[in-house]
Amino acid sequence: MFKFLSSDPLHDPTATTTGSTEVKTTTCYMCACRCGIRVHLRDGQVRYIDGNPDHPLNKGVICAKGSSGIMKQVSPARITQPLLRKPGSERGAGEFEPISWERAYAILEQRLSHLRATDPKKFALFTGRDQMQALTGLFARQFGTPNYAAHGGFCSVNMAAGMIYSVGGSFWEFGGPDLDHAKLFVMIGTAEDHHSNPMKMALGKFKRGGGRFISINPVRTGYSAIADEWIPIRPGTDGALFMALLHELIKHDLVDRPFLQRYTNAPQLVVLDEGEREGLFAFDPAAGAPGDGRNPHNKLAWDLSSGRVVRAYPEGVEDGRLLALEGHYTLSDGTRVAPAFQLLRERVSKHTPEWAAEITGIPAERICQLARELGETALQQAFELPIAWTDAWGKHHPRTQARPVAFHAMRGLAAHSNGFQTVRALAVLMSVLGTIDAPGGFRHKAPYPRHIVPNYRAFNDPDMIKPNSPLNAAPLGFPASPEELAVHADGTPLRIDHAFSWEHPLSAHGLMHNVIGNAVRGDPYEIDTLLIFMANMAWNSTMNTMEVRQKLNARGADGEYKIPFLVVCDAFQSETVAFADLVLPDTTYLERHDVMSMLDRPISEFDGPVDSVRVPVVEPTAECKPFQEVLIELASRLKFPAFTNEDGSRKFKDYPDFIVNFQAQPGVGFLMGWRGKDGTQHLRGDPNPDQWAMYAKNNCVFQYHMPKDQQYMRNWNRPYLDFAKEKGWRQKNDPVQLAIYSDTLQSFRLAAQGKSAGRQPPDHLRERIATYFDPLPFWYEPLENACVDQQRFPLAAITQRPMAMYHSWDSQNAWLRQIHSHNYLHVNPRTAQAAGIEDGGWAWVTSAWGELRCMVRHSEAVEPGTVWTWNAIGKASGAWQLAPGADESRKGFLLNHLITDELPFAGGRISNSDPVTGQAGWYDVRVSLRAAGPDEPAQTFPQVSTWPSLPGLLGRGTRVMNRFLSKKP
């Protein structure tokens, strides 16, 4: 229960409406999907929120969360003023004193300017699900610290990196299934979260149009409820299914051979001889250097027409060529080679449906049938759209070939320590069916596709961390070879989270989950100030939660905290706020400007780029300030070059001014609509001082429809590639051949095997790199399986994000907590009965790393070897302004307590993450179940002591109610 109760009705429907009313449009932020909303106000107060029918993303549709934004606005858990931990009080004791913003800025300015002038890497900035990583990343770069990342490392970086390194784009923000043209839709490893409203709308239309929808998931919830067929699968085994599907498709020649020959690296010749070129593509030295993954157009192929080797680009795709996909060949210098597709064929030859059935739990016959369905739908039910287009080599195609098989996948594949190679396997599966940027298949959204490998190197030069100097590259990027790792000469990591080190070389989104542990250990060095924005690292955004909470309080021999200064910016009294030394009160999304930018993660549609904004619809509450404003203010005070004029004065008045006037390249800013002095230019143009007003007048969104001939096949579409380069979305206009085979991965493997001349990993990591950096996709067991006794812990335990709540944000939302205020562990009845646990009964769940007590719900909608629960419903007592004894802390629980943040490795420990990308292995945990005893308390375990309320919370009940009812307090 909240700490307020009122007998007054909230709303009297018979009362006469008084006061002035108005409707303002902005963009929802009750989850990350970014739907357009209309906020209805009376006398300047929010009365209700509905979907904006004129918004291209959701077309008026709104979900429970979106319409409950009003209760976020008046949440009793809102922090309303900057707070400083009282001198002498302990972190977590909740003893804070309110301070002014000027004092907060002065504290930060003094501390950060000292760090910047002495050792910039001692400042670390890590953010949660923020939607302005172009700004937060710029801040870190200008500060001069490599220690920056957002939440991607513990969210779905495996999905992003696995797809981008293979096809140049990924699901959700960067691309998705074309359900307008698909006939078969396979959703695998996806809960009802990413791309929520648009997916619901697309699914409804798809089903009404007669499309067939197959859901493959351990759990049948959310979207899966309307699937034509549910195929249960064991968690962490999706990669085995993909390998068996590839086996069947190749065996029965259900592959799109012309597509593979022209648009992928399948025909490119791989060196088979041992040595430093082993496993890399043979290349033509006259067409460029050997290549590091960024120089893909000098490779060779075997032309069956002429019986000789040819350049794979551009000659290899000329009419009259017939590039070999199979066979073994010898080059004129005696080098033995084979097309990449031949190696894929050999790789999957042993991955029979029977092999995969043992691993996945899906019967072999069903796997064979699924492969037939996929292949026959893609190839035999194919059709063409009457859209002519021209490819990168100048060939005119009078029509566009559809491949009507679409997939959608997200965290269910990604959040495993084998996720990168699993996602690679899916990308290769989609590629052999020819469904990449084809009608009915996977389609990109601008600015994707990126180059493979994207032309964004992560910062990696230790000598460029210099006092009072920006870094010479952004902290995050996409390494293309060992030479681009962020390591010292001895191989030790440059970053506090060990991202881009030999431990996790392709960690494109950083490893936020490593920061606290490494900082406390001083590994690879100690830091001074950790600034956390919008991430609940002391609770649901961390594995091994109890130990992490202790680490936040850990002190050294000198009695000082190991992380000396912890700054938390949040709008609400989260569990993490309790540990802060300095608390900065953020606004809600209804109180601020924001951009969903082409420089970051826009809301683009398949047919062209779309960006959008938030504009304030109400004034900030009390002393709340948008975090963006805080960053602009600090950047100006600290005199970052990009924020300072030559005379030392500040360049930008505030965040809106920064958004309008900052240019990443001439004419390219954060927003692409209404540019130029009078707002008549789009996509690229000079800054427009009235740009915000023009967005506000136009539903807070700018949409550009590409001409029809540029809407498909964009990896190879000449006019699109030229256009994208001209508008600054790409650095080059060359085609993006799909990477069936990854020479980038092979370059890491060669280094680990000691076969290449450049950088080599430390000895204890050689075998790990050599194993997991396989240039062809493969399936391996999640890493936890090798560390635990699977007889003792026979069940896989996973979580899902609930439909009605986004991460931990919504337990302070009075409407949404009526939908669920606690969670259950959902268990198949057979499994529960075998453990003697009744429906609704209490049980102990034990992993190799910890145990918890929770309530169990019997459910047929989960396969017998899996148990699952909603994520982040359980709360620490007293957090989020929930009363002690609230359901969230007494009946709700976090599975995180059972998940380890580190695994044993080489006599020490290593992050419990994917060895390629550093993606947190949330879904790998193995557990056992037993019934709780009749005398045990009917309350979840573990519990934490109740945290007292913060000073100045909006919370005190009548104040909230009076505000909502527009009465004077």
Ligand code: SF4
């Ligand atoms: S799906 Fe997300 S962004 Fe869209 S209305 Fe719901 S909460 Fe808002």
